[in-house]
Amino acid sequence: MSGDKLFHRSALPAEILVRQAHVLDPRAGIDAPRDVLIRGGVIAELGEPGTTRPPSGAAVIEAAGKHLFPAFVDPHVHLRTPGQEYKETIATGTAAAAAGGFCQLIAMPNTAPTVDQVSVLEALRAKARVEAVVPTGFLAAITVGLAGEELTEMAALADAGALGFTDDGRPVASAGMLRKALQYQRLAGGVVALHEEDPALSADGVMHEGAISARLGVAGIPSISESTMVGRDGGLARYEDARVHFQHLSCVESVEALEFWRDTGAPVSGEVTPHHLTLTEEELLSLDANLKMNPPLRAESDRQALVDALRRGVIECVATDHAPHARHEKEVPFEQAPMGTTGLETAFAALYTQLVRPGVLQLPVLVERMTAGGALYGLALPRVAIGEQANVVLVDLDRDWRVGEGGYRSRSHNCCFHGRSLRGTVELTLAAGGVAHAGAGIRTTMLEEVS
Amino acid sequence: MRGHLLSIDDLDRPGIERILDRARSFAEVSGREIKKVPALKGRTVVNLFYEASTRTSSSFELAAKRLSADVVSVRSVGSSVEKGESLKDTVQTLSAYDPAAIVIRAPFAGAAAQVAGWTAASVVNAGDGKHEHPTQALLDVFTLRQRLGSLDGLAVWIVGDLAHSRVARSNIIAFRRMGARVTVCGPPTLIPRQIEALGCERQTTLARLAEADVVYVLRMQHERMREAYVPSLREYAQRYQINLERLREGQLLMHPGPVNRGVELSGAAIDCAASLIGEQVKAGVAVRMAVLYELLVGTPALQAVA
Numbered sequence: 001m002s003g004d005k006l007f008h009r010s011a012l013p014a015e016i017l018v019r020q021a022h023v024l025d026p027r028a029g030i031d032a033p034r035d036v037l038i039r040g041g042v043i044a045e046l047g048e049p050g051t052t053r054p055p056s057g058a059a060v061i062e063a064a065g066k067h068l069f070p071a072f073v074d075p076h077v078h079l080r081t082p083g084q085e086y087k088e089t090i091a092t093g094t095a096a097a098a099a100g101g102f103c104q105l106i107a108m109p110n111t112a113p114t115v116d117q118v119s120v121l122e123a124l125r126a127k128a129r130v131e132a133v134v135p136t137g138f139l140a141a142i143t144v145g146l147a148g149e150e151l152t153e154m155a156a157l158a159d160a161g162a163l164g165f166t167d168d169g170r171p172v173a174s175a176g177m178l179r180k181a182l183q184y185q186r187l188a189g190g191v192v193a194l195h196e197e198d199p200a201l202s203a204d205g206v207m208h209e210g211a212i213s214a215r216l217g218v219a220g221i222p223s224i225s226e227s228t229m230v231g232r233d234g235g236l237a238r239y240e241d242a243r244v245h246f247q248h249l250s251c252v253e254s255v256e257a258l259e260f261w262r263d264t265g266a267p268v269s270g271e272v273t274p275h276h277l278t279l280t281e282e283e284l285l286s287l288d289a290n291l292k293m294n295p296p297l298r299a300e301s302d303r304q305a306l307v308d309a310l311r312r313g314v315i316e317c318v319a320t321d322h323a324p325h326a327r328h329e330k331e332v333p334f335e336q337a338p339m340g341t342t343g344l345e346t347a348f349a350a351l352y353t354q355l356v357r358p359g360v361l362q363l364p365v366l367v368e369r370m371t372a373g374g375a376l377y378g379l380a381l382p383r384v385a386i387g388e389q390a391n392v393v394l395v396d397l398d399r400d401w402r403v404g405e406g407g408y409r410s411r412s413h414n415c416c417f418h419g420r421s422l423r424g425t426v427e428l429t430l431a432a433g434g435v436a437h438a439g440a441g442i443r444t445t446m447l448e449e450v451s
Numbered sequence: 452m453r454g455h456l457l458s459i460d461d462l463d464r465p466g467i468e469r470i471l472d473r474a475r476s477f478a479e480v481s482g483r484e485i486k487k488v489p490a491l492k493g494r495t496v497v498n499l500f501y502e503a504s505t506r507t508s509s510s511f512e513l514a515a516k517r518l519s520a521d522v523v524s525v526r527s528v529g530s531s532v533e534k535g536e537s538l539k540d541t542v543q544t545l546s547a548y549d550p551a552a553i554v555i556r557a558p559f560a561g562a563a564a565q566v567a568g569w570t571a572a573s574v575v576n577a578g579d580g581k582h583e584h585p586t587q588a589l590l591d592v593f594t595l596r597q598r599l600g601s602l603d604g605l606a607v608w609i610v611g612d613l614a615h616s617r618v619a620r621s622n623i624i625a626f627r628r629m630g631a632r633v634t635v636c637g638p639p640t641l642i643p644r645q646i647e648a649l650g651c652e653r654q655t656t657l658a659r660l661a662e663a664d665v666v667y668v669l670r671m672q673h674e675r676m677r678e679a680y681v682p683s684l685r686e687y688a689q690r691y692q693i694n695l696e697r698l699r700e701g702q703l704l705m706h707p708g709p710v711n712r713g714v715e716l717s718g719a720a721i722d723c724a725a726s727l728i729g730e731q732v733k734a735g736v737a738v739r740m741a742v743l744y745e746l747l748v749g750t751p752a753l754q755a756v757a
Contacts, residue, residue: 211648217581217620218560220644287561331539333559335580 005163005379006104006135007128008094011434013041014390016446018428020049021063021394025070025384026364027371036068038390041433046386059446061428063394070382071103071393071429072348075271075373076168076193076247076319078340079105079136081127082120083112088324088411090124091131093344096322096410098133098437100344101393101426103382104374105136109146110169116141116152118160125161134431137163137377139193142181146170151181154188163377164191168247171197175232182242191377193245194233196254197295201225206335208296212281218335221296227253234261237268245376246270248321250295252305259314269376271319272306274347275416278354279303283416289330289337290414293323310369311361317373318366320347324412341416346403348395349422357423394428394442401425454746455574457564459585459621464628471593473749474734474741480517481737490748491520494551498524499541499566500577501557506708506735507577507586511554514739523548538562539569546570551747555579573746584617587707588625590738594730595665596629598703603630606662609651610691611669611715612641614680618707619669623649634663637691640680656690660697667705668693671715684714694720703727 018036023046025031035052037045045052054060074097080088097105107124109115115124121138128136140162144150146169154165165181165188172178172194185192202225207213209220230246234257237244246258249270258270279297291297309315323340330337348370355361375381382391403417429437438446455461462470480486496515500508508524515522525545536544538557545553546569553570555563556577563576578584595602607626613619613635623633627650635646636654647653660666671687681687694717698704704716704726712718721728 209644211645214643214646214648215620216560217583217615217617217643222644287564328537332537333557333562333565333580335559335561 005161006137007125008132008135008432009130011432011436013433014038014430014435015040015055015058016061017052017054017058018061018063018068018394019052021066021068023068023384024364024367026368027070027381028383028385030384031364036384036392038430041390043384043386043388043390046384061394061442061445065398066394066396066427068384068392068394069367070371070384071391071431072101072370073104073372073374073379073382074102074320074322074344074347075106075317075377077105077107077322077344078110078324079107080324081111082123086411087326089131090128090136091133092409092411093322093324094131094133094136095437096342096344096408098429098431099409099426100346101348101395101429102134102344103391103393103429103431103436104379105134106163106374106377107136107138108166108168109139109141110167114141114146115139116144116146118153118156121157121160121162133436137161137379139164139166139168141165142167142172142192143177148173148177151184154181154184158188158190162190163379164193164245166193166195166247168193168195171195171199171229173199175236178233179236179240182236182240182244185242191243191245193247194229195247196226196229196233198225198229201228206292206296207284208281208298210281210299212284216284216287221294223251223253223298223302226251226295227257230254230257234258234266234268237261238264238266241267243267248273248276248295248319249306249315250276251298251302255305255309255314259309262314270309270315271317271373272310272315273319273321274343274350275341276306277303277310277318278350279416287334289332289334290341290418291416292334292337292339293321293341293416294339307355307360311365316369317376318347318351318370319373320344322410324410325414326412330414340414342408342410342412342414345408345410346415346417346422348426349401349424350417352397352424353422389433390430391432392430393426396425396427397423399423399425455567456585456742456746457567457574457576458583459588459625461585467589467592467625467628470589470741470745471596471738473744474593474737477740477744478734478737486517487519488517489519490744491515491518491551494520494747495548496520496522496552496554496743497545497548497550497572498522498554499545499556500525501527502578504556504578506732507556510735511577511739513736514743517736518740518743520551520743523550538566542566542569546572552743575742575746578617581615581617581620583621585621586739586742587618588621589742590731590734591622591667591705591707592625592629593734593738594705594727595703597730597734598727601630602626605631605664606634607631607665607667608634608636608660608663609667609669610636610657610693612671612680613637613646613669614641614643615672616669620649622667623651627651636660638681638687657697661699663702665703665705666693666698668715670707670709671711673711688714691715692717695723698723698725705731708732
């Protein structure tokens with residue numbers, strides 16, 4: 001069913017032999033060196049290392065020492081199109097995703113205008129068919145204009161290709177309104193994804209309420225602003241037996257609320273971002289506006305609870321919440337700056353560097369969680385298996401790089417990891433059978449093969 | 452070397468003491484008939500104020516003039532700031548005049564530090580949002596040293612709206628660095644969660660106020676009542692007003708101004724012998740002269756910001 005829900009520009013089906021890569025796909029049960037032959041954009045052979053002969057016309061990539069995974073899936077990106085193309089376009093956003101090893105994206109509807117009617121969604125689909133380097137799906141708004149007052153034509157939007165519904169960027173503040181959406185979802189189908197935040201508790205807060213906000217004298221966003229809404233809406237999901245997904249969870253109390261409702265059998269799930277898994281409020285002492293996002297970076301105890309929840313599968317997937325903002329928008333005092341950080345180009349390296357290398361999270365678990373985000377919206381999981389369309393990423397786990405030193409593929413540069421040294425580079429991304437991204441070394445190899 | 456004063460945290464105890472020792476000699480200058488020294492002759496100091504201010508802006512202006520600097524004062528009202536020019540553009544425009552120092556007051560935390568990244572001038576934080584007001588902390592320490600000699604072992608209570616006070620944050624740090632113990636006291640709605648991380652104790656009633664050697668009272672802003680932080684100013688005054696009945700013999704009283712008479716302080720308390728409020732204001736010019744001198748002339752105790 002994913003065929004008519006993801007949109008991208010056509011790409012030549014790849015003809016590539018990736019020789020002697022270490023293939024790791026926890027779902028397919030592979031964790032060994034293999035020759036991976038891709039013909040016509042489909043995984044044709046998974047041979048013993050060094051045994052596969054390249055067919056004529058195929059590019060050969062010597063990948064001994066490198067790792068090949070199913071490519072990543074990001075269920076939460078802001079591509080800023082339509083209306084804010086100065087921040088990001090579908091072309092630049094999906095190029096950033098490809099450079100980060102992603103093969104599927106789900107874009108949020110808080111654009112200008114918002115994706116709250118079929119015509120906007122159709123225009124987006126058409127644009128994605130021309131511009132998207134990585135297959136991209138769309139969520140539509142729950143309420144018109146994200147105003148929380150009237151339902152969108154959810155059924156028509158679902159028919160037009162919406163994978164689900166969200167007012168992301170804002171909560172559905174009224175429980176009564178959300179209940180109606182969950183009832184109506186039975187007709188429309190799809191998942192209702194929620195940005196959880198109580199506006200009265202967040203008020204004019206700009207960072208986590210805690211020791212750092214007390215020191216800096218800026219208004220805090222308490223963790224209970226999020227968790228009390230997870231508690232409320234988990235209850236609604238159970239009562240209405242409605243499929244609800246909690247976006248970008250940030251604190252220990254939200255994990256507790258999610259787990260509570262999950263254990264009752266309510267059809268709920270959750271996602272977490274790389275920045276909430278690796279950074280804390282301590283970073284905010286610098287008042288660097290690139291570290292301002294919503295929900296905010298929280299305390300170390302929250303970070304640990306999120307890592308633990310991801311490890312145990314209580315939170316089932318990683319989502320970047322890639323939120324580009326233009327330089328002039330972020331180059332203002334912290335309290336005035338808009339919320340959001342880019343994340344597509346750094347997600348894997350940040351998590352590999354901060355969680356896998358220190359032994360906090362096993363590599364197969366990270367690969368599983370970084371590929372799971374589309375399945376909850378009904379998309380097929382990327383798999384490294386014969387006969388599957390090639391959705392794979394080749395990474396070098398031994399290479400260090402400094403974030404931002406080579407610029408960004410994203411149109412915006414507001415990355416919370418800017419300037420940090422990370423380990424792990426994406427060398428090659430195949431999405432829907434085509435080459436979406438090739439690092440400099442591999443590009444040269446492929447050009448030589450062609451000539 | 453280009454130094455800044457962005458946070459009171461930039462100064463260690465000897466750094467604070469050196470500035471305050473110099474301030475004492477400048478206080479003597481202020482006692483002369485001709486109150487000028489030529490230290491900053493030919494150099495320019497820009498005062499950039501994005502918020503209303505009487506005390507801080509006038510004392511910075513006077514301090515720079517008494518050091519013989521050329522002074523340019525820019526206020527947000529009537530300037531291109533009002534026309535929507537960004538802080539960065541304004542600072543870069545003013546930097547074209549090659550000022551030796553920019554003194555900035557802005558309604559946002561971290562604004563002074565940001566300005567320091569955009570200009571070659573030394574930057575002095577004259578209040579950034581609810582974050583910090585380091586020269587206020589210096590003049591308050593100066594005032595107490597003049598009266599008591601030392602702050603070592605002193606018990607200071609800071610009473611009032613801790614949540615919205617930049618003075619409170621800078622003063623907690625400065626008082627502690629100079630050897631005092633600090634207790635904060637106010638309505639629970641106006642004390643930030645985890646304020647104890649700054650190294651102070653928290654009280655929500657005045658029951659133990661007698662333990663204080665110094666009672667430092669913060670301004671209670673009327674708009675806080677509209678925002679329902681306290682039910683009424685009347686109830687606030689009943690519980691937290693510092694008046695002669697609540698002060699004991701020997702306690703000193705301070706307030707950064709401007710005072711709401713009859714709210715956080717009774718009129719009688721303001722004018723009583725224990726009040727240092729007038730001395731605080733007087734200290735402002737000498738301490739700000741010492742800060743400018745330290746940054747622009749003297750051996751910097753302030754580290755250049757990387």
